[in-house]
Amino acid sequence: MNIVPREGVICGRIVEVEAYTQGDSASHSFKGKTLRNSPIFGDAGNAYIYFTYGMHYCLNIVNGKVGQGEAVLIRALEPLLGIELMKLNRKTNEVYNLTNGPAKLMQALGIPKDLNGSSLLNGSNLQLKIPRDGQAFEIIADKRIGITRSKENLWRFYIKDSPYIRKK
DNA sequence: CGTAAGATGAAG
DNA sequence: TTCATCTTACGG
Numbered sequence: 640m641n642i643v644p645r646e647g648v649i650c651g652r653i654v655e656v657e658a659y660t661q662g663d664s665a666s667h668s669f670k671g672k673t674l675r676n677s678p679i680f681g682d683a684g685n686a687y688i689y690f691t692y693g694m695h696y697c698l699n700i701v702n703g704k705v706g707q708g709e710a711v712l713i714r715a716l717e718p719l720l721g722i723e724l725m726k727l728n729r730k731t732n733e734v735y736n737l738t739n740g741p742a743k744l745m746q747a748l749g750i751p752k753d754l755n756g757s758s759l760l761n762g763s764n765l766q767l768k769i770p771r772d773g774q775a776f777e778i779i780a781d782k783r784i785g786i787t788r789s790k791e792n793l794w795r796f797y798i799k800d801s802p803y804i805r806k807k
Numbered sequence: 808c809g810t811a812a813g814a815t816g817a818a819g
Numbered sequence: 820t821t822c823a824t825c826t827t828a829c830g831g
Contacts, residue, residue: 657814665814675827693824695815712814742815785814 647724649748651716651738652770655797655804657783659699661708665789668708678756679710684767688745688755695742696752700759700767714784714795715739717803718747739805 659666667676667689678687679701687699687710703709716738718725725737725747738744750765759767777799782790797804 659814667814670828673828689814690826691813692815693813693826695824697814699814714814740815783814787813 645724645727647721649721649724650719651744651748652719653713653715654717654801655713655715655795657712657714658794658796659710659712660703663789663792663794665783665786665792666708666710668710672708676708679708680706681756682758684760685756685758686754686765688750688752690752696745696750697741698745698750712741713744714741715797715801715804716744716747717801724749735802739803 659668661668663669667687668679672680675689676687678685679699681687681701682705683702685701687701688696689699690696698713699710700713701710718734718737722734722737726732726734728749729737729743729747731737736743737747748765754763754765757763759765778796779799780793781795781797782793783795
């Protein structure tokens, strides 16, 4: 049996996101600032982590200007580093089931909910980076998942043919 | 106060 | 398809 370290670097490439603006009735920011959603109105590059369905946490990256109420929900990653650690966190050995959902990737990366509202750009334990040698890829725009309002906006974006996204 | 819906996931 | 599970938001 392999010994797997309990700590280490975990890295993944974002392959699926959804966009939410304040004018969008499906957005948590639609009705203005509340205790729950206040991080959305903070600085771009901050985390907005929300709790839902009584048991799940999901991660957004705030963007736009302060007070604008705009964020991007991170829905799926392609696991790159720390895969064994992610398997431990998720209690599964299936690589394609590690980070193919917004609450799953929170679990896999072990992201603490108290990062809510903090910056992901400067020295945080959780960091958002732009790859130095980005490879070309094709982006598909489609309907967002799990919303009841504003379904006409095709604001879910994912990398075409990525196997790290939940299949329909 | 009471209550219902919710940017989900896992199991059957 | 159903259910687990609980906070927030909104109506009375």
